[in-house]
Amino acid sequence: MIKKRKYSTRYVEVRSKTGYVWREERVSTSNDNGTSFDQIVYGDALTVLAEYPDSCVDLIFTSPPYADSRKRTYGGIHPDRYVEWMLPFADQFYRVLKPSGSFVLNIKEKTVDGERHTYVIELILALRKRGWLWTEEYIWHKKNCYPGKWPNRFRDAWERCLHFTKSKHFSMYQEAVMVPMGDWRHARLRTLSDTDRKRDESRVLSGFGKKIENWVGRQKAYPTNVLHLATECGNKQHSAAFPEALPAWFIKLLTKPGDVVLDPFVGSGTTAVAAAKLHRSFLGIEINAEFVDLARRNMSLIGNIQAELSLA
Amino acid sequence: MIKKRKYSTRYVEVRSKTGYVWREERVSTSNDNGTSFDQIVYGDALTVLAEYPDSCVDLIFTSPPYADSRKRTYGGIHPDRYVEWMLPFADQFYRVLKPSGSFVLNIKEKTVDGERHTYVIELILALRKRGWLWTEEYIWHKKNCYPGKWPNRFRDAWERCLHFTKSKHFSMYQEAVMVPMGDWRHARLRTLSDTDRKRDESRVLSGFGKKIENWVGRQKAYPTNVLHLATECGNKQHSAAFPEALPAWFIKLLTKPGDVVLDPFVGSGTTAVAAAKLHRSFLGIEINAEFVDLARRNMSLIGNIQAELSLA
DNA sequence: GTTCCGCATGAATCGATAG
DNA sequence: ACTATCGATTCATGCGGAA
Numbered sequence: 001m002i003k004k005r006k007y008s009t010r011y012v013e014v015r016s017k018t019g020y021v022w023r024e025e026r027v028s029t030s031n032d033n034g035t036s037f038d039q040i041v042y043g044d045a046l047t048v049l050a051e052y053p054d055s056c057v058d059l060i061f062t063s064p065p066y067a068d069s070r071k072r073t074y075g076g077i078h079p080d081r082y083v084e085w086m087l088p089f090a091d092q093f094y095r096v097l098k099p100s101g102s103f104v105l106n107i108k109e110k111t112v113d114g115e116r117h118t119y120v121i122e123l124i125l126a127l128r129k130r131g132w133l134w135t136e137e138y139i140w141h142k143k144n145c146y147p148g149k150w151p152n153r154f155r156d157a158w159e160r161c162l163h164f165t166k167s168k169h170f171s172m173y174q175e176a177v178m179v180p181m182g183d184w185r186h187a188r189l190r191t192l193s194d195t196d197r198k199r200d201e202s203r204v205l206s207g208f209g210k211k212i213e214n215w216v217g218r219q220k221a222y223p224t225n226v227l228h229l230a231t232e233c234g235n236k237q238h239s240a241a242f243p244e245a246l247p248a249w250f251i252k253l254l255t256k257p258g259d260v261v262l263d264p265f266v267g268s269g270t271t272a273v274a275a276a277k278l279h280r281s282f283l284g285i286e287i288n289a290e291f292v293d294l295a296r297r298n299m300s301l302i303g304n305i306q307a308e309l310s311l312a
Numbered sequence: 313m314i315k316k317r318k319y320s321t322r323y324v325e326v327r328s329k330t331g332y333v334w335r336e337e338r339v340s341t342s343n344d345n346g347t348s349f350d351q352i353v354y355g356d357a358l359t360v361l362a363e364y365p366d367s368c369v370d371l372i373f374t375s376p377p378y379a380d381s382r383k384r385t386y387g388g389i390h391p392d393r394y395v396e397w398m399l400p401f402a403d404q405f406y407r408v409l410k411p412s413g414s415f416v417l418n419i420k421e422k423t424v425d426g427e428r429h430t431y432v433i434e435l436i437l438a439l440r441k442r443g444w445l446w447t448e449e450y451i452w453h454k455k456n457c458y459p460g461k462w463p464n465r466f467r468d469a470w471e472r473c474l475h476f477t478k479s480k481h482f483s484m485y486q487e488a489v490m491v492p493m494g495d496w497r498h499a500r501l502r503t504l505s506d507t508d509r510k511r512d513e514s515r516v517l518s519g520f521g522k523k524i525e526n527w528v529g530r531q532k533a534y535p536t537n538v539l540h541l542a543t544e545c546g547n548k549q550h551s552a553a554f555p556e557a558l559p560a561w562f563i564k565l566l567t568k569p570g571d572v573v574l575d576p577f578v579g580s581g582t583t584a585v586a587a588a589k590l591h592r593s594f595l596g597i598e599i600n601a602e603f604v605d606l607a608r609r610n611m612s613l614i615g616n617i618q619a620e621l622s623l624a
Numbered sequence: 625g626t627t628c629c630g631c632a633t634g635a636a637t638c639g640a641t642a643g
Numbered sequence: 644a645c646t647a648t649c650g651a652t653t654c655a656t657g658c659g660g661a662a
Contacts, residue, residue, distance in 0.1 A: 066635055111637065114480040116446045121433035134428045139451055139470050141538050146636045147653030149534060152484060155653080156636065157536030158451050168426040172464055222461060224469030226453050230656055231634065241635055494655060533654065 037260055040272060040284040040299060042292040045264035048285050049092040057096045057283070058171070058259035061247045061271050063106040064089075067119055079112055082119040083126050089264060090127055096262070100171045102254040103132065106140065106242055108159040114152060120160065127164060135170070136163040136225060140246060143230040161227070161250070176252040178220035240270050248274040255280055269295030276302050349572055352584060352596040352611060354604040357576035360597050361404040369408045369595070370483070370571035373562050373583050375418040375553045376401075379431055391424055394431040395438050401576060402439055408574070412483045414566045415444065418452065418554055420471040426464060436474065444476040448537060452558060455542040471554075473539070473562070488564040490532035552582045560586040567592055581607030588614050 041048050064086065067079040077085045093103055109120040124134055138161035145157040232243045247270060251261055257279040263271035266284030268291060275282035276299065286292045353360050376398065379391040389397045405415055421432040436446055450473035457469040544555040559582060563573055569591040575583035578596030580603060587594035588611065598604045 063635080108635080110635090114445070114447070114638080116449060118437060118440065118446070121436060124433060125430060128430065133426070134430065135426070136465050137428060139453070141451070141453065142655095144634080144655035144657090145536055146634055147655085148636055148638090149486075149652050150637055150639095152480070152482065153448050153537070153637075154486070154534055155536045157538045159635085168464070170464065174461075174463075174466070222466055224457055224467045225465065226469045232657075 037281045037283050040295045044287050045285045052096050055098045057262045058101045058255045060103040060262045062263045062265050063241050064265050079117045079119045083123050103164040104250045105162040132164040135165045139226045141228045179223050181221045244274045247271040269298040349593040349595050352607045356599050357597045364408050367410045369574045370413045370567045372405050372415040372574045373559045374575045374577050376577050391429045391431045395435050415476040416562045417474040447477045448475040451538045453540045491535050493533045556586045559583040581610040
């Protein structure tokens, strides 16, 4: 049964070279229940997700708009009202997530008036009251954090990755994120450099046969709950909030190929790109038209790269 | 004015080779306001601290008994009652801490029933209601964390170091914990980039290049709020809750020589040892007689080492 | 092809100044 | 008094061009 998709037209403010202009935008207000994935949907996550059925998503990975930041794009939620703003979204997330699924929230509290604000830990307590299990808290260690000096604190080099589930028994594929043994914190999670690989190979080849087997058998270890990743700071037009390796790690850990990954605040599309590259289905939702364009461009770039790879 | 110190005698259970025996113990119940430091006091922190005056401590660093663990030594506080257990101590800490002082709490929530328990974040909220400022949360990354494998989580490689203060303007000596810079600086020292120059333009108007010179000649950088320390794996009879480098880092950062460091749950004395080595005054309190003995032995070892050093 | 080097760029935060 | 804006501070990384 295929429903005819409905659209509404709305006008949105978009930044141009000279300022801000209004542009017409077609917004999907319905979906085809099963064929509506693998797209960046323009709209508010609350209304977009309302069209989706229960239990259709395997992983929700997102970095919601931080309190009082990105004012131009999200209106800057005040820290004191952050929890009440977030809860309706969390309820929708709970509904669309499969019982075996996971919800990973990348977030960090701001300093307000010289103090760490409490909206994140209050959010944890509120989510538990809504039925979520606070299964784990991973730490993303930002190796290249923002510089600066202040009399009362150092540079902030970490963010929380809060792992919530609906059940104590959720899907987890630990082998997918095993890392080379030894100094695993120095290993690049993004890609092993060629030199690293060559060094490893030469080490293996120089050994005797029986030793190779021992060494190969011990090549990988399970990681810990601390992730060491640098933020990407290349010459992109958009500053990605997090590096692609961050969603990629959780996607590999918590889904298998073909599963559905949702990012309800997808921004420039990093989560969707990571999911697509890992052959997962995805759904990205973004309320800001400018970011929707950017995310779709980034997705199409992936398509080109994959096409090139398949040609080679 | 010197008060005569008062003692009370109590009998305590102590482990011997063959079991548990009762031993007589002299407990100080008064202090000399300034001469009562540099000791490991046997007793309950609540009653011991009650004898101390207001605003006599510069830093409180402690790792309190974890919820539901170390049952034999601390009675295993139940997670659901952890906050109410902790608050009376925190009130005493607040009283004895100087307005410019800091309270650093090394703590990590246990997993209970497959979920992270919320007593730590509830404690943060409760402490704020009692007047504490939640100034910062440092992460202690345990580079060699405890091994193990579970179906739903990885090894836990980090703990919180919650930094509370009484005032927004507290004492902090950041230069004391600076770390060597990365190699990237060699390229930076040769020539300043255009962007650096542009960024410095505004500075030129006021102060001119003296700041630049400072910066170029610098070999060290300020650290971040993520501490990378390995847990000590020495063959001690007692497994210290944290390595000596952890209290040492905060002692260097938050006190100057001669200041007073308090650890109200001093355990095997690691905080006191670190303070003494750094020429700070200290006060260690411990309710378990066995640990008191161990802490005093560890302190006396330091005395020997320092004596040897002064002879050399 | 590698390696080296230059360099922009950050989900930052504080304190002073302006409205 | 209370909020908005702005300048100052600072450093690890990836990218691209050069050797």
